[in-house]
Amino acid sequence: MSISFLEQGVQRVQGIKGRRVDVLADAGVRTIRDLLHYYPRRYLDRSSIVPIRALRGDMSSVTVVGEVILADTVRGRTGQRFELIAQDESGQVMKCVWFKGAQWIRGRFSKGDRVAFHGKPQRYGGMFSMAHPDFDKLDAESRTLDTGRIIALYPGGAALTGVGLTSRAFRHIIHDFLTQHGEEIPESFPSDICEAAQLMDGPAALRAIHFPEDRDELEAAQRRLKFEELFSVQIMLAQLRRRRIVHAGPRFEAPGALMRKFLQDGLPFELTGAQQSALKDIARDMRSGKQMRRLLQGDVGSGKTVVAVAAMLHALDSGYQSAFMAPTEILAEQHYANLRKYLDPLDVRIRLLVGGLPKAEREKILADIAEGEASIAVGTHALIQEDVTFRRLGLAIVDEQHRFGVMQRARMFEMGARPHMLLMTATPIPRSLAMTLYGDLDVSIMKEMPAGRRPVRTALRYDKSREQVYAFVRGEIEKGRQCYIVYPLVEESEKMDLKDAESGHAELKKIFAPHKVGLIHGRMSRGEKEDTMTLFHRADFKVLVATTVIEVGVDVSNATIMIVEHAERFGLSQLHQLRGRVGRGGEQSYCILMADYKCTHEARERLQVMVDTNDGFRISEADLKIRGAGDFFGTRQSGLPELKIAELPGDVELLTEARDLAFGLVKRDPDLKESGHAALREHLHAVYGDQGMGLSRVG
Numbered sequence: 024m025s026i027s028f029l030e031q032g033v034q035r036v037q038g039i040k041g042r043r044v045d046v047l048a049d050a051g052v053r054t055i056r057d058l059l060h061y062y063p064r065r066y067l068d069r070s071s072i073v074p075i076r077a078l079r080g081d082m083s084s085v086t087v088v089g090e091v092i093l094a095d096t097v098r099g100r101t102g103q104r105f106e107l108i109a110q111d112e113s114g115q116v117m118k119c120v121w122f123k124g125a126q127w128i129r130g131r132f133s134k135g136d137r138v139a140f141h142g143k144p145q146r147y148g149g150m151f152s153m154a155h156p157d158f159d160k161l162d163a164e165s166r167t168l169d170t171g172r173i174i175a176l177y178p179g180g181a182a183l184t185g186v187g188l189t190s191r192a193f194r195h196i197i198h199d200f201l202t203q204h205g206e207e208i209p210e211s212f213p214s215d216i217c218e219a220a221q222l223m224d225g226p227a228a229l230r231a232i233h234f235p236e237d238r239d240e241l242e243a244a245q246r247r248l249k250f251e252e253l254f255s256v257q258i259m260l261a262q263l264r265r266r267r268i269v270h271a272g273p274r275f276e277a278p279g280a281l282m283r284k285f286l287q288d289g290l291p292f293e294l295t296g297a298q299q300s301a302l303k304d305i306a307r308d309m310r311s312g313k314q315m316r317r318l319l320q321g322d323v324g325s326g327k328t329v330v331a332v333a334a335m336l337h338a339l340d341s342g343y344q345s346a347f348m349a350p351t352e353i354l355a356e357q358h359y360a361n362l363r364k365y366l367d368p369l370d371v372r373i374r375l376l377v378g379g380l381p382k383a384e385r386e387k388i389l390a391d392i393a394e395g396e397a398s399i400a401v402g403t404h405a406l407i408q409e410d411v412t413f414r415r416l417g418l419a420i421v422d423e424q425h426r427f428g429v430m431q432r433a434r435m436f437e438m439g440a441r442p443h444m445l446l447m448t449a450t451p452i453p454r455s456l457a458m459t460l461y462g463d464l465d466v467s468i469m470k471e472m473p474a475g476r477r478p479v480r481t482a483l484r485y486d487k488s489r490e491q492v493y494a495f496v497r498g499e500i501e502k503g504r505q506c507y508i509v510y511p512l513v514e515e516s517e518k519m520d521l522k523d524a525e526s527g528h529a530e531l532k533k534i535f536a537p538h539k540v541g542l543i544h545g546r547m548s549r550g551e552k553e554d555t556m557t558l559f560h561r562a563d564f565k566v567l568v569a570t571t572v573i574e575v576g577v578d579v580s581n582a583t584i585m586i587v588e589h590a591e592r593f594g595l596s597q598l599h600q601l602r603g604r605v606g607r608g609g610e611q612s613y614c615i616l617m618a619d620y621k622c623t624h625e626a627r628e629r630l631q632v633m634v635d636t637n638d639g640f641r642i643s644e645a646d647l648k649i650r651g652a653g654d655f656f657g658t659r660q661s662g663l664p665e666l667k668i669a670e671l672p673g674d675v676e677l678l679t680e681a682r683d684l685a686f687g688l689v690k691r692d693p694d695l696k697e698s699g700h701a702a703l704r705e706h707l708h709a710v711y712g713d714q715g716m717g718l719s720r721v722g
């Protein structure tokens with residue numbers, strides 16, 4: 024049986040038809056292969072269950088199996104919630120509470136159900152409780168557990184449960200399939216690789232991941248499947264790396280008059296050593312005759328923009344245009360204003376291209392870019408629309424590159440005749456990961472901050488100190504400083520959050536009167552945003568209330584206070600970005616994280632990391648530990664295929680091993696043409712087909 028049998032639609036599998044097909048497709052399961060690789064999210068056996076009697080408040084996530092003895096919706100101050108009481112064999116009881124979706128949850132449980140609950144136990148009053156635990160109804164399985172078996176539990180959710188695809192259903196469907204067709208599943212990995220990495224064979228691993236005999240077998244299966252995933256990505260990176268060497272790029276001359284003039288007279292400060300050496304790297308690349316692909320990584324505030332400007336002048340000195348793309352309009356506008364300030368004196372012509380321009384204006388700008396009237400085009404992703412053509416594009420820069428999708432970046436670098444590319448990011452990536460994610464890029468790291476910066480002082484505060492916080496802000500305003508107050512914006516309820524910011528704004532206007540308080544958010548028109556930022560830049564507004572639209576890049580050096588409301592709702596990297604909006608001048612700056620007093624212990628610990636360090640690198644590692652790389656570098660951010668089973672940085676050793684073997688294999692057989700590699704090639708194509716293509720265009 025060939026690999027293609029795995030590519031058949033999942034509706035070929037017994038037990039999957041009708042609405043189940045659609046619901047599975049939404050969960051990313053379209054083919055038989057997808058189904059077999061739909062990994063359990065958790066396993067249950069005797070050893071993984073904690074008796075209620077043994078629960079402790081300092082435990083992180085645990086599994087409790089108990090019988091539902093009471094279940095009801097309760098009306099509380101803050102609305103309806105659903106509560107149930109479960110009792111386990113130890114005779115003790117535990118409470119589970121759902122504050123959201125009480126109605127839906129209600130229909131899930133009846134008295135007498137045996138259920139596995141997964142969550143963090145917290146002690147309230149005399150009883151342990153779990154808020155919003157994950158759960159799996161067991162019933163029949165309880166008996167299996169007693170015989171020492173391991174039960175796989177699958178990712179759940181209302182949609183799947185709604186069509187009867189519970190964990191139990193998945194087990195039955197997959198079990199029946201493996202019984203009938205298990206023998207036909209092919210091994211896709213070359214035997215020498217399997218041997219070298221001591222891998223369990225593929226078909227056996229697929230069976231064991233769903234139906235492990237014991238813990239050892241499960242671990243071996245997990246190792247094999249993780250390796251499979253990491254190895255596949257590394258093969259693609261290795262191929263990219265090989266292919267990239269051959270691309271020619273425009274050959275620039277030595278930096279000329281413009282760049283020299285800018286560096287000598289145009290700057291009110293000396294470049295840091297880190298900036299100089301990044302510039303050297305860039306100049307060397309751009310003069311090499313090969314296409315530059317460089318990632319410029321420097322913490323928030325390290326001064327990446329100046330490096331970008333110098334590089335664009337180098338391009339212009341050699342007779343080439345540059346494009347400079349930023350993820351938000353606010354940031355593009357700011358870059359434009361800054362560039363004008365630096366470059367107007369040098370008579371360099373810059374155009375700003377963003378969405379929603381009046382037709383005539385847009386056409387004029389497009390013509391200027393196409394005819395070479397403009398030397399530099401700054402903009403948002405409007406720069407990569409079909410109708411944008413450059414006369415002679417030599418350098419493309421993407422600021423805050425992690426905010427762009429892989430395809431957007433790819434488009435940028437396909438414009439014209441392969442311009443040099445410079446990707447900039449403030450997201451410090453641990454070395455091990457940089458290798459994986461950007462193995463096909465060269466990296467310049469700026470570790471040094473401009474001199475004279477005072478580290479931002481960070482504090483964690485709760486509602487009860489609000490008055491003091493405002494008094495402090497008022498004091499700073501009276502010293503001539505400015506303040507940001509940021510409200511979170513959670514996509515699901517954008518409207519509600521906006522209300523937060525808007526009502527916050529109304530109140531703050533009263534609190535800080537007669538000082539003026541501005542408001543900026545993503546739903547404002549371009550003009551409104553622009554006006555607001557101008558007023559803040561000019562210090563007409565002393566306080567700027569914002570949703571996270573200001574998260575990246577905004578640079579107002581007189582602003583010295585950053586207050587983040589509901590700080591517990593933000594990720595660490597995001598908080599670090601926000602904090603980076605202050606501490607840009609010589610004055611002492613402050614970041615005040617306002618958290619809900621009721622926020623969890625974990626949230627406090629997380630926020631404490633911000634208080635303890637200003638080092639973006641440490642913050643990103645902490646963030647990575649907390650969130651896992653899958654989330655941190657979601658596909659959208661990194662441009663790499665999502666990892667389904669491997670976890671970074673946890674599996675970094677396996678990654679290194681996979682990387683070595685993959686690079687070795689590609690060196691021996693670049694296009695996987697040897698007969699022993701045919702199955703692997705098919706596998707890669709099947710799994711990553713189009714994505715692999717997208718990836719190769721970025722590289």
Ligand code: ADP
Binds near residue numbers: 295322578607
């Ligand atoms: P980021 O790396 O976060 O994009 P920016 O490029 O916005 O940082 O620079 C942050 C601030 O530091 C800007 O106000 C910029 O003018 C200033 N700056 C950049 N380089 C230096 C330097 N070498 N010395 C002093 N200030 C600098």
Ligand code: MG
Binds near residue numbers: 327328422576
């Ligand atoms: Mg920046």
